[in-house]
Amino acid sequence: MACAAHPGLVGLFGQPYLDLAPFVEASGLDALHEEICLALAQIPLDCTGGSHRSMGIMPEERRAEALVDYQEVIRAMNDAEFETFRSLSDDPRSIDPAARAATEFGEERAVALSRRQMQWLKIRYGVYFPWKGYVELIPNRRWEDKSSAEGKSFTRVARAFFPKTLAFVAELPFVHVGRCNVMGLESLDHGTVHRDGDPAEQEEPDHFITFVPGANKRLFLWDDVAKVEVDVPARVYWFNDFDYHGVRADPHFRYSVRVDGVFRPEFLERLEATFGGQAQRNG
Numbered sequence: 242m243a244c245a246a247h248p249g250l251v252g253l254f255g256q257p258y259l260d261l262a263p264f265v266e267a268s269g270l271d272a273l274h275e276e277i278c279l280a281l282a283q284i285p286l287d288c289t290g291g292s293h294r295s296m297g298i299m300p301e302e303r304r305a306e307a308l309v310d311y312q313e314v315i316r317a318m319n320d321a322e323f324e325t326f327r328s329l330s331d332d333p334r335s336i337d338p339a340a341r342a343a344t345e346f347g348e349e350r351a352v353a354l355s356r357r358q359m360q361w362l363k364i365r366y367g368v369y370f371p372w373k374g375y376v377e378l379i380p381n382r383r384w385e386d387k388s389s390a391e392g393k394s395f396t397r398v399a400r401a402f403f404p405k406t407l408a409f410v411a412e413l414p415f416v417h418v419g420r421c422n423v424m425g426l427e428s429l430d431h432g433t434v435h436r437d438g439d440p441a442e443q444e445e446p447d448h449f450i451t452f453v454p455g456a457n458k459r460l461f462l463w464d465d466v467a468k469v470e471v472d473v474p475a476r477v478y479w480f481n482d483f484d485y486h487g488v489r490a491d492p493h494f495r496y497s498v499r500v501d502g503v504f505r506p507e508f509l510e511r512l513e514a515t516f517g518g519q520a521q522r523n524g
């Protein structure tokens with residue numbers, strides 16, 4: 242473990258997370274907040290999360306906080322319910338009811354959920370989607386492709402509603418960007434504690450930057466050895482997403498923007514010079 246103060250975190254450069262505000266031009270974040278709030282009021286918002294427990298990416302003692310998980314709900318449907326679920330797909334013919342036992346649905350699974358399916362799962366079954374203010378500015382189908390820019394671009398909606406945000410992202414220290422999402426949570430919702438990979442399998446930390454223009458989202462890391470939450474109070478940050486992380490509930494909407502890609506070597510060198518270590522490698 243690389244993070245001395247927190248035995249259950251791998252961290253980055255010996256830190257639980259890195260506050261990147263000194264390393265990026267952050268003076269425009271207030272203007273970005275105005276742009277993003279106005280955009281989110283005008284465009285369709287998607288849901289994400291909602292199956293972290295069935296994905297097996299939550300710490301044992303926090304699994305109940307996922308509430309109603311859609312993969313568990315879909316598996317428990319009778320044939321008539323499953324037929325309704327199938328009919329709400331964007332392409333019902335792509336779903337074979339006879340193969341349902343072997344089919345997984347949703348993010349990172351073989352068959353993505355349509356917006357109508359997510360709404361029905363939420364409304365009829367009480368599925369809990371932690372992020373109901375989700376917007377893909379650069380669509381990305383598979384998690385492992387998120388750092389690659391191949392065949393990807395910002396959507397037309399992103400270009401029309403988020404021009405300042407896109408200009409800010411273009412100035413971030415990436416060689417290229419492969420994924421860029423707005424992650425919004427409704428009032429009182431919490432982001433379920435999960436990790437995006439298993440530290441035992443990590444070769445090097447994924448490169449990404451999250452920024453919180455509204456400075457009002459309370460991300461924390463979960464030290465699964467000490468069993469404590471570690472606050473990430475920064476407005477622009479990078480953390481090791483192979484460490485468990487979640488978002489505390491607050492009585493208001495809030496969002497962050499996550500940008501994945503490949504960092505420029507000179508940026509990593511600056512971080513290394515500043516924090517005096519090496520990016521954590523296992524094995």
Ligand SMILES: [Fe+2]
Pocket residue numbers: 435436437482486
């Ligand atoms: Fe995550």
